[in-house]
Amino acid sequence: MDSDIGKSLDRISKLPDSVLCHILSFLQTKNAVGTSILSTRWRYLWTFVTSLDFDDSVLFHDGNEFDGCNDMVNFSFMNFVNRVLLLRLRELLGDDIRAGLQVNPEFKRQSFQPSVAFRTTYVSASSAHAKDSSFIFAVSGWRSLGFSSLASSSFSLPPSRSRPPKAKNESQNPNKITTATRRYKEESTPSRLSNSSLQPYEVSAIVIDLGSHTCKAGYAGEDAPKAVFPSVVGSIDQMELDDPDNLDKNSESIPDSKSVVRPFDAEKSKSKRKLYVGSQALGYRRDHMEVLSPIKDGVVVDWEIVENIWDHALRDCLLIDPKEHPMLLAEPSSNSQQQREKTAELMFEKYKVPALFLAKNAVLTSFASGRATSLVVDSGGGSTTIAPVHDGYVLQKAVQSSPIGGEFLSDCLMKSLESKGLTIKPRYSFKRKEIRPGEFQTVDLDFPNTTESYRLYSQRVIAGDIKECVCRAPDTPYDESSYSNIPMTPYELPDGQTIEIGADRFKIPDVLFNPSLVQTIPGMESFVETAASVRGLPQMVIESINKCDVDIRRELFSSILLSGGTASMQQLKERLEKDLLECLDRREHTSISWFISADVVLQV
Amino acid sequence: MASSIENNNEKLTLKSSDGEEFLVEKHVALQSTLLQNMLDSDCSSADVIPLPKIDARTLALVLGYCKKHADASSSKQGELNSFDSEFLKDMDMGALFNLVLAANFMEIKGLLDIAAQKIADTIKDKPHQEVREIFHVENDYTPEEEAAVREENRWAFEGFP
Numbered sequence: 160m161d162s163d164i165g166k167s168l169d170r171i172s173k174l175p176d177s178v179l180c181h182i183l184s185f186l187q188t189k190n191a192v193g194t195s196i197l198s199t200r201w202r203y204l205w206t207f208v209t210s211l212d213f214d215d216s217v218l219f220h221d222g223n224e225f226d227g228c229n230d231m232v233n234f235s236f237m238n239f240v241n242r243v244l245l246l247r248l249r250e251l252l253g254d255d256i257r258a259g260l261q262v263n264p265e266f267k268r269q270s271f272q273p274s275v276a277f278r279t280t281y282v283s284a285s286s287a288h289a290k291d292s293s294f295i296f297a298v299s300g301w302r303s304l305g306f307s308s309l310a311s312s313s314f315s316l317p318p319s320r321s322r323p324p325k326a327k328n329e330s331q332n333p334n335k336i337t338t339a340t341r342r343y344k345e346e347s348t349p350s351r352l353s354n355s356s357l358q359p360y361e362v363s364a365i366v367i368d369l370g371s372h373t374c375k376a377g378y379a380g381e382d383a384p385k386a387v388f389p390s391v392v393g394s395i396d397q398m399e400l401d402d403p404d405n406l407d408k409n410s411e412s413i414p415d416s417k418s419v420v421r422p423f424d425a426e427k428s429k430s431k432r433k434l435y436v437g438s439q440a441l442g443y444r445r446d447h448m449e450v451l452s453p454i455k456d457g458v459v460v461d462w463e464i465v466e467n468i469w470d471h472a473l474r475d476c477l478l479i480d481p482k483e484h485p486m487l488l489a490e491p492s493s494n495s496q497q498q499r500e501k502t503a504e505l506m507f508e509k510y511k512v513p514a515l516f517l518a519k520n521a522v523l524t525s526f527a528s529g530r531a532t533s534l535v536v537d538s539g540g541g542s543t544t545i546a547p548v549h550d551g552y553v554l555q556k557a558v559q560s561s562p563i564g565g566e567f568l569s570d571c572l573m574k575s576l577e578s579k580g581l582t583i584k585p586r587y588s589f590k591r592k593e594i595r596p597g598e599f600q601t602v603d604l605d606f607p608n609t610t611e612s613y614r615l616y617s618q619r620v621i622a623g624d625i626k627e628c629v630c631r632a633p634d635t636p637y638d639e640s641s642y643s644n645i646p647m648t649p650y651e652l653p654d655g656q657t658i659e660i661g662a663d664r665f666k667i668p669d670v671l672f673n674p675s676l677v678q679t680i681p682g683m684e685s686f687v688e689t690a691a692s693v694r695g696l697p698q699m700v701i702e703s704i705n706k707c708d709v710d711i712r713r714e715l716f717s718s719i720l721l722s723g724g725t726a727s728m729q730q731l732k733e734r735l736e737k738d739l740l741e742c743l744d745r746r747e748h749t750s751i752s753w754f755i756s757a758d759v760v761l762q763v
Numbered sequence: 764m765a766s767s768i769e770n771n772n773e774k775l776t777l778k779s780s781d782g783e784e785f786l787v788e789k790h791v792a793l794q795s796t797l798l799q800n801m802l803d804s805d806c807s808s809a810d811v812i813p814l815p816k817i818d819a820r821t822l823a824l825v826l827g828y829c830k831k832h833a834d835a836s837s838s839k840q841g842e843l844n845s846f847d848s849e850f851l852k853d854m855d856m857g858a859l860f861n862l863v864l865a866a867n868f869m870e871i872k873g874l875l876d877i878a879a880q881k882i883a884d885t886i887k888d889k890p891h892q893e894v895r896e897i898f899h900v901e902n903d904y905t906p907e908e909e910a911a912v913r914e915e916n917r918w919a920f921e922g923f924p
Binding site: 186 | 863876884895902
């Protein structure tokens with residue numbers, strides 16, 4: 160057509176929507192959105208564009224990047240990204256969005272820290288197949304968190320924009336995402352077999368749950384984690400190891416080549432220490448080896464250790480290349496913004512994972528049992544947390560937690576045994592020989608250079624095992640007199656000594672229900688002040704539910720999920736059920752049904 | 764499809780909106796998904812395929828593009844790329860819009876892409892007043908509405924006056 164006609168007419172606005180969207184898709188998103196100002200015809204056109212890139216480097220032009228006056232612009236941009244993401248997610252997942260996704264609430268509120276660059280954010284969505292397909296936000300930036308549809312157990316990688324329809328049997332159980340399982344004592348054999356049968360564009364996501372006591376790692380969709388090992392590491396200060404003989408002796412005597420020795424790059428690490436990760440590496444005693452935990456009060460304090468634990472999990476246990484696998488990390492309900500940022504930074508910058516999702520423990524537990532609303536009672540190693548989950552969100556205000564967890568109970572047991580004159584000898588401190596068939600002799604060994612923390616660690620391992628073997632929650636609140644005559648249960652310590660455990664079998668677990676019981680355990684006095692403010696499990700459950708909206712209380716009562724290693728204590732479920740019913744009797748009649756989460760996260 | 768292979772040298776007649784007829788080889792026409800579908804579903808029994816939305820000048824351009832791409836499909840990609848950029852170089856906006864519409868109608872993905880890219884390049888990084896001028900877009904917002912739109916996505920207008 161003639162160009163002079165083109166000049167007088169608004170040809171472009173008359174193009175069909177599909178063509179205009181196609182044109183807009185060739186523009187940077189910023190420019191595409193900018194066209195909304197042209198005229199009313201253009202106002203919402205950009206919203207139909209199927210590929211958007213959120214790249215805020217376009218905001219930082221002319222070198223005024225971290226100018227404070229840009230805050231409004233940044234905020235506007237964040238707001239925009241959020242709106243688009245929500246809109247898209249809803250389109251893709253339909254009504255499932257609430258069940259399948261957890262949008263980080265901080266993400267909405269955050270204001271920019273000028274010192275942290277918000278890098279390119281890359282979003283790819285397989286928009287073609289709505290409900291059936293998995294959906295990835297691969298966010299390669301520092302600040303934002305990726306999210307992906309929890310609904311599927313495998314992910315497609317960003318390069319494959321649309322993925323083949325999933326195997327039906329997999330998608331039938333949409334909410335299944337398996338975090339971990341019940342009792343896994345040993346690190347399992349490394350295996351990558353589970354991957355091999357998958358379609359070329361599909362790789363399974365890796366799930367890592369770094370708990371306060373145990374780190375669990377494995378493939379999404381499987382029933383059990385592939386690797387379970389302690390969350391603590393052994394650390395030897397290299398300063399003290401200047402003596403070469405000492406060093407040689409140490410490395411020679413490592414019993415198994417599989418033991419993980421992760422020497423630190425001296426230039427990189429200021430602290431110059433050598434870290435030992437994994438139960439085998441930790442099981443071997445070394446001079447001056449301190450046992451350190453990266454987590455303190457639920458907060459990661461030492462990222463170097465965390466890195467090493469992840470390294471061990473990914474490279475030594477799962478034998479995978481993190482670049483190839485989307486990553487799902489379980490995080491505690493109380494995880495802070497900084498923690499998430501740091502986690503995302505490490506994951507993207509160091510491991511270069513293609514996609515990352517941080518999901519709250521409680522939400523995962525809830526989804527694992529196939530429900531979007533539930534009350535998750537997570538009694539783990541370091542603490543007990545009760546978190547109501549509604550429609551896939553944790554109701555933060557109602558979260559209750561107490562420092563009483565498996566490790567605390569183990570300590571109680573240990574102290575209680577000590578007060579009776581029984582000391583647990585750590586495995587390294589003696590040699591046991593069979594002098595005649597069936598007859599053993601124990602020879603004590605002396606290692607003056609063993610650190611206190613390692614001794615304690617080794618003792619706790621044993622105390623933990625005693626606890627798991629003999630302890631059970633009493634049916635009624637513990638009282639000294641009625642349990643004084645119960646039969647003793649024998650337990651054979653590693654050194655061959657058999658101890659008898661009586662009332663402690665019931666007393667120790669009852670601390671969960673009645674923290675003030677701690678006062679009667681000698682050696683635990685330091686905890687007494689704290690105990691006063693800590694409530695028992697049933698009280699916490701009720702308090703948590705009462706903090707929730709009235710409308711959902713009934714639903715919460717009817718699906719209480721127990722998770723965590725301590726929660727798998729014998730009779731604990733029955734006891735909690737009974738206590739709760741007693742408390743409720745007076746107030747309301749609610750039917751309570753119980754479910755132990757199918758895959759209890761191990762955190763003894 | 765078998766028939767289309769054995770009749771590779773067959774020619775089709777396409778008729779533009781202004782009545783001009785074009786004789787094209789079948790493999791050239793197959794660049795267009797629309798024509799391909801028509802041929803596959805055997806709608807080609809009529810001697811002349813009318814394309815009522817496309818005028819002769821545009822159709823000539825489209826067929827030029829198709830011929831180049833059909834003939835050169837085995838040759839070097841670089842050559843095609845330079846052809847593509849040359850193809851649209853001095854085209855005025857009116858012709859470009861016709862081309863985009865034709866490509867969209869005839870479902871010629873490559874052509875649609877390069878034409879859309881060309882238009883996008885024109886819009887790119889220009890203040891909206893300028894874009895309005897180039898494309899003669901009439902601003903039918905009231906000043907209040909315009910301010911509201913601007914506020915809605917403030918970040919997108921950052922850096923433009």
